[in-house]
Amino acid sequence: MAKLHLTSDARVRRLTQNIDSLENLAGLPAHMTVAAHGNFDRCSCIATGAAVPVEEVRAAIAHGKHGPEGWLAMAERHGGLVKPDIVFFGEQLPERFFQLAESDFRQCDLLIILGTSLKVQPFASLIGLVDDDVPRLLINREKVDELARMATDTHRWPLVAMDCVYCDGLHVIACDYM
Amino acid sequence: MVIYKLLRRGRAVNSQNMAEGTHDDEAPSIANLEVMLSADGLDPFTMEDGDDVDVSDGVDPFAVVEGDEDEVEDAALQHAGDDDDDDDDDDDEGEEQEDDEAERAAELDNFRIRLREKGYRERGVDPQRTPLVSSFDMRGIAEFMRGPRCKNVIVMCGAGISVSAGIPDFRTPGTGLYDNLQKYDLPTPQSIFELDYFRERPDAFYRLCAELWPDNYAPTPTHHFITELHARGLLRRCFTQVIASDCLELLLMASSWPVTATDGHGWPRMATDGQAPSHIGRSRAASHAEH
Numbered sequence: 049m050a051k052l053h054l055t056s057d058a059r060v061r062r063l064t065q066n067i068d069s070l071e072n073l074a075g076l077p078a079h080m081t082v083a084a085h086g087n088f089d090r091c092s093c094i095a096t097g098a099a100v101p102v103e104e105v106r107a108a109i110a111h112g113k114h115g116p117e118g119w120l121a122m123a124e125r126h127g128g129l130v131k132p133d134i135v136f137f138g139e140q141l142p143e144r145f146f147q148l149a150e151s152d153f154r155q156c157d158l159l160i161i162l163g164t165s166l167k168v169q170p171f172a173s174l175i176g177l178v179d180d181d182v183p184r185l186l187i188n189r190e191k192v193d194e195l196a197r198m199a200t201d202t203h204r205w206p207l208v209a210m211d212c213v214y215c216d217g218l219h220v221i222a223c224d225y226m
Numbered sequence: 227m228v229i230y231k232l233l234r235r236g237r238a239v240n241s242q243n244m245a246e247g248t249h250d251d252e253a254p255s256i257a258n259l260e261v262m263l264s265a266d267g268l269d270p271f272t273m274e275d276g277d278d279v280d281v282s283d284g285v286d287p288f289a290v291v292e293g294d295e296d297e298v299e300d301a302a303l304q305h306a307g308d309d310d311d312d313d314d315d316d317d318d319e320g321e322e323q324e325d326d327e328a329e330r331a332a333e334l335d336n337f338r339i340r341l342r343e344k345g346y347r348e349r350g351v352d353p354q355r356t357p358l359v360s361s362f363d364m365r366g367i368a369e370f371m372r373g374p375r376c377k378n379v380i381v382m383c384g385a386g387i388s389v390s391a392g393i394p395d396f397r398t399p400g401t402g403l404y405d406n407l408q409k410y411d412l413p414t415p416q417s418i419f420e421l422d423y424f425r426e427r428p429d430a431f432y433r434l435c436a437e438l439w440p441d442n443y444a445p446t447p448t449h450h451f452i453t454e455l456h457a458r459g460l461l462r463r464c465f466t467q468v469i470a471s472d473c474l475e476l477l478l479m480a481s482s483w484p485v486t487a488t489d490g491h492g493w494p495r496m497a498t499d500g501q502a503p504s505h506i507g508r509s510r511a512a513s514h515a516e517h
Contacts, residue, residue, distance in 0.1 A: 088469065
């Protein structure tokens with residue numbers, strides 16, 4: 049047991065909770081995810097870059113354009129339009145994405161791609177970062193465009209579609225090793 | 227198998243059900259998935275719905291490769307031949323269309339084979355080496371996940387993981403977000419996420435925001451699957467394209483399956499198959515404890 053504690057706290061957490069019969073286990077901690085295209089959890093002014101509380105933005109948007117609580121007034125308050133920190137077309141992806149892509153994909157043993165048609169770069173190109181032998185599994189409701197798949201992958205070898213099965217509204221279309 | 231069991235078909239299990247431990251009752255048959263897999267013979271290589279894939283457009287796959295032409299063509303002929311024998315239909319048009327599709331599928335296969343050969347050559351990799359997975363299907367992947375080689379799983383996900391929770395994806399024809407933006411009167415659907423357009427007409431994006439900021443979605447089985455990977459110490463990272471706050475929150479809050487519903491080895495027990503996948507549950511945690 050002592051050894052277990054040294055190896056992986058995640059595994060230990062799971063084990064101890066099994067023992068304790070807790071109803072719910074821990075969710076996925078924030079550091080385990082990379083929001084490549086940002087999210088609605090933070091907002092900032094597109095002119096000044098200053099952070100703006102999410103609640104304020106949400107309330108203003110819900111209120112509409114005009115009025116002292118509307119988003120026009122909010123823009124005046126903050127010196128420019130405010131939007132959630134989701135990555136728009138032409139905007140740079142978060143620094144964290146590039147840092148972790150670099151280190152994580154080098155260590156990857158298995159890549160599971162879920163619910164994406166791999167049409168948006170540079171996210172889609174991540175699939176080419178894993179080592180040659182790493183199995184890659186793609187689960188998506190629709191076939192991923194062949195060219196998009198290959199374009200991201202010519203320096204390696206292409207994802208090979210292996211089988212199809214419906215689960216959770218997703219479609220397994222490709223499971224590759226080749 | 228792991229994935230069959232975790233990515234379950236059917237509606238999202240909401241947190242209330244989970245708390246009551248009743249979600250097993252609604253679990254659709256996982257066996258069905260296997261039946262579907264084997265019975266339908268679903269073959270992604272067959273371009274059954276007239277996929278508009280045109281290998282000759284934009285890319286010249288054959289220019290860069292000097293592969294073994296004969297072998298590839300033989301394979302193509304074989305492929306086309308297989309399809310011809312299928313039916314006694316008198317409808318010439320239908321047959322022609324099938325021929326076309328078979329041809330296109332064969333062409334695509336050729337492309338794939340050549341590209342792969344090129345990959346082998348350029349990387350100096352031995353194509354005859356033993357693969358890490360025993361078979362190129364879900365079973366092979368699941369087996370690999372149970373094995374000692376699989377320590378760092380990376381999950382990449384897109385909007386598709388939240389569709390069954392009621393959050394639309396972007397590009398699915400009909401239901402996708404980009405197909406439902408008419409009311410905003412945009413130059414192109416993507417304009418709504420363009421900075422220049424936003425500066426000029428923030429109204430459209432703000433109205434969409436109000437829609438995209440809903441509450442109280444339940445995590446989908448896929449969210450649980452990802453969380454489960456983490457709980458098992460297998461997850462290295464989850465790279466997500468999902469932007470809607472609730473999607474991400476779902477992922478963060480999606481707890482693993484309740485312990486009461488597991489098979490005694492930590493994996494969720496399926497109501498339908500009756501067999502505890504003992505090999506799965508033991509492999510990582512228990513075998514680690516033994517050594």
